[in-house]
Structures are given as structure tokens and as C-alpha cells.
Amino acid sequence: MKTVVCQADKVNTILELKKSGKIQHVTHVIYFSEFKRVEFDEIEAQTGAGITLVSLEKVLKDDKGEEVKFDEVTRDTVYTLSYTSGTTGLPKGVMITHGNYASNIGGMT
Numbered sequence: 426m427k428t429v430v431c432q433a434d435k436v437n438t439i440l441e442l443k444k445s446g447k448i449q450h451v452t453h454v455i456y457f458s459e460f461k462r463v464e465f466d467e468i469e470a471q472t473g474a475g476i477t478l479v480s481l482e483k484v485l486k487d488d489k490g491e492e493v494k495f496d497e498v499t500r501d502t503v504y505t506l507s508y509t510s511g512t513t514g515l516p517k518g519v520m521i522t523h524g525n526y527a528s529n530i531g532g533m534t
Contacts, residue, residue: 428453457481500524
């Protein structure tokens, strides 16, 4: 399963990229922030792109509606993915850990 996490207003772009074949392996989109109801109905009709849409709110709850417990965050836990522009090649994502982030903040002080 290849998943993209983005704001709701970016879902149309993800669907267009999937349909054009530019992101062939993406199967799920987790969106945060809310769709306007009409937008969501239109997007839901387009899921023929082979992408399952799931709200972040739903991801954070189990099938009983209870909050999911996550593993403790350590210095080696991925904090974010930082995407390069691809000026010297294809764009790519770099994993930044909590330790990397804390080190950068510490270096600023």
C-alpha cells in the first residue's frame, strides 16, 4: 500500500496525477481538513482512479471509534518527509527524524 497524506483541497490533484500515470503506485489518500460536502461527492465519484480516500480522523480511531494508541516517539522516529525540487534529477523525499529536527533547533540557539 502506497499512501499520500495531504490537505483535502489537494485530493483532486492527486487523483489527476494517478489517472495520468505519474503516480502509479499510490493506492490510498489520507486527507486532513474538511471537504465541502459538494466537493467530496464530486471527488468520491472520481475514485475510479483506484485510490481509496480516508479522513485522518478515521485513521486515528479504531473500528469501535476509540482513539488509536501509537508507539512512543523516539529520536529515530520519522518526523517528516522533505521533498526536493529535483533540480539535478527526479524529485525525491528525504526522511527527517525527530533527532534530526531537534538537532537543528538546538543548533539555532
